[in-house]
Amino acid sequence: MPVPILKQGAFLIACIQPGLSDHQLLMLEDHLSGEVERSRAEGVIIDVSALDVMDSFATRTLRSISQTTRLRGARTVVVGIQPDVAFAMIQLGLTMDDVSTALDLEEAIATLAAGRAKRHGRG
Amino acid sequence: MAVAEEDIHVPIDRDVDVVTAREKGRELASRLGFSRTDLTLIATAISEVARNIVVYAGHGELVISPAQQGERCGIAILARDQGPGIPDIGKAMLDGFSTGKSLGLGLPGARRMMDEFEINSTVGAGTTVAMRKWVR
Numbered sequence A: 001m002p003v004p005i006l007k008q009g010a011f012l013i014a015c016i017q018p019g020l021s022d023h024q025l026l027m028l029e030d031h032l033s034g035e036v037e038r039s040r041a042e043g044v045i046i047d048v049s050a051l052d053v054m055d056s057f058a059t060r061t062l063r064s065i066s067q068t069t070r071l072r073g074a075r076t077v078v079v080g081i082q083p084d085v086a087f088a089m090i091q092l093g094l095t096m097d098d099v100s101t102a103l104d105l106e107e108a109i110a111t112l113a114a115g116r117a118k119r120h121g122r123g
Numbered sequence B: 001m002a003v004a005e006e007d008i009h010v011p012i013d014r015d016v017d018v019v020t021a022r023e024k025g026r027e028l029a030s031r032l033g034f035s036r037t038d039l040t041l042i043a044t045a046i047s048e049v050a051r052n053i054v055v056y057a058g059h060g061e062l063v064i065s066p067a068q069q070g071e072r073c074g075i076a077i078l079a080r081d082q083g084p085g086i087p088d089i090g091k092a093m094l095d096g097f098s099t100g101k102s103l104g105l106g107l108p109g110a111r112r113m114m115d116e117f118e119i120n121s122t123v124g125a126g127t128t129v130a131m132r133k134w135v136r
């Protein structure tokens, strides 16, 4: 089951379901870069609040999505990393230094909208 | 009445098996009484060793079972494959060492997440990772 991508104004929103395989995560990366292109989205929100594990592969893929979309002129915000998951990521040695994160969807949209206003000279 | 827990064998051949392995591990760990935080650590460690089998060995298996030591009870996870083996385990256990252009965090990270960690590998014969964590 592929990850559905919703469009909300200038932003794309992808909600990752638990139990996603590596292959499905790579498919999401592909779909997102295609959608950013097609819809000229300025921001991508990836909701991971349903994920009970973020291992090295998932983190690496999210970073890669963020870097690819940035080259396409869109920013990525990862939303909803659960406290236990964050703790496990730290133990693993994983960081999201180069990826924006937000606690919830609202905060993510606000972050992206602020960046957008700045770029459009209204910030 | 408590039902005796049996060893859970999960064959690892493809990426979806990594998901199955960590789900089964989380299930057993939850029945054994681990905290929510520990469940996540255990599932993440399983994910790392299972993925290493898919990526570096192709095939293998995970055996997940309850562990007992005196008064302590916990979970034991054995990951084994007959893949190419690891020439230098010391290097493989270092943060950031990867022959797969990845982050090189799976093995050292799994060691940090579990209470006990033992790795054995023979080039040309395969790799075994045995890990345990105790209920606190």
Ligand SMILES: Nc1ncnc2c1ncn2[C@@H]1O[C@H](COP(=O)(O)OP(=O)(O)OP(=O)(O)O)[C@@H](O)[C@H]1O
Pocket (backbone or CB within 6 Å): A056, A057, B048, B052, B053, B056, B057, B081, B083, B084, B085, B086, B092, B093, B097, B098, B099, B100, B101, B102, B103, B104, B105, B106, B107, B108, B127
């Ligand atoms: N089951 C295995 N069989 C053969 N080699 C392995 C196996 N597991 C690990 N290795 C070797 O040990 C190295 C380190 O493994 P580790 O899981 O720590 O990092 P990685 O898989 O390269 O990256 P990451 O797990 O962060 O994505 C691997 O790059 C690989 O060379």
Ligand SMILES: [Mg+2]
Pocket (backbone or CB within 6 Å): A056, B048, B051, B052, B105, B106, B107
């Ligand atoms: Mg690994």
